Amino acid sequence: MSACSCCQPASIGKKIVMALSGLVLAGFVLGHMTGNLLMFKGKDAINAYAEWLHAHPGLLWGARSVLILSTIAHIWTGVLLTLENRAARAGGPAVDATRRATLSSRTMPYSGVVILSFLVFHLLHYTFRTVALGGQEFGENVYAMVVAGFSQPAVAGFYIISMILLCLHLSHGISSVFQTLGLRNERWRGRLDFIATAYGWLIALGFISIPLAVLLGCIK
């Protein structure tokens, strides 16, 4: 290997960073989604959960640091891979004939960009509380904040669309993690693809249930 392998990471090195950072983020969304479902248990449950998180700043910031690093690594390798791959393709054939590549695999950069813009909006919305809340103060009352946020159909709609794209992103991403780490063969390929798609839908439906419940008036 060249001495400069850190400045010019190898193709498979970038894929491994992509896979591991993606795995951290995919694990996070599962935890986040199950925490959110406390909305269905009632006002006190979700508020107590939020309070507990804030009472443990070490845990909260430890998790946040890992997530921020993973997000940066995921975006960085994603941009590098996309740019290099476009250049390597040299335009491609005049006639397009795709045999096997799935919709989710072909739209990874696009679903990724939408999910990133969603992430920025979501942080401004519920973490920094600077947008789409009408300037109201909610303090420790997370439940009321979520209900107020999702009572606006446009906001709830953006959340739902973003979660469907997250499902698409995860269904290719999770199965790719196994391939990149070398934990896949022809016998397991179909099963792992199924697990990845099921995981994507589990995450998406879990998240979507909350804005949908607010819109339908099940959570008030």
Place this chain on the structure above:
Amino acid sequence: MVKEYDNLDSHGEQTLSLRLRVWRQNRGAAGHFEDHALAAVPTSASFLEMMDMLNEQLIKEGKDTFAFDHDCREGICGMCSMTINGMPHGPLPGVTTCQLHMRNFRDGEMITVEPWRAKAFPVIKDLAVNRSAFDKVIQAGGFITVRTGSATEANNTLIPKPVADEAMDAAECIGCGACVASCKNGSAMLFVGAKINHLNILPQGQPERERRTLAMVKTMDDAGFGNCTNYGECQAHCPKSITLDVIAKLNRDYLRARVKEFFSSTGKPRKGGD
């Protein structure tokens, strides 16, 4: 006297009239498509024989012929390399261009013929591309170290049948480059995966295992190939039906080689086979 039909030749074989859009390009210059009509193509002709007919027609017309690569014409050498209607080696899975027959096309069909499209495979002329990037990858690690002199007893090294089969499956790769041409990322990982697997899983390939993996991946990256993002197009277009398994194992071997290099007791990369 044999009665002549429009679509039968003198042997009574069905023929096709085709409209061909073929890529024309000189090295370093911009390319373009040229349209040609070709009549009386027997359905039993191979795709390359059809291209020969087109070139003979061009010679009679006093025009420049189309350059294309070919050699054995029996599907084992890996020289033929045309993207036919957007598909490397054409519409049949597991078949090279030379083994593709014109019976797979319809009378009056428009067929678009292009070279392999990838930055690492620059066009030499028309449909012929320079695939020496593959040769460089092979030079970097596609070999094993053996003692010269008298050959050792073959049965000294026992290889379990499943292992031999797996290595043989990988060794089926003919290095044609269809994986690169079909990949939306211009990635060569199916080729490199096949070559690394072929040697890395056999006892004879063990001395250079780590060195081979790192060197071949490095050479692949330097040649300007893209990165695999698991589309699976390569497997779907490979004329030898090499599977994505070889890429999974390439990734695994690469990770293993990097870890072993990082924790090697000398602190230096191991030069296997020394």
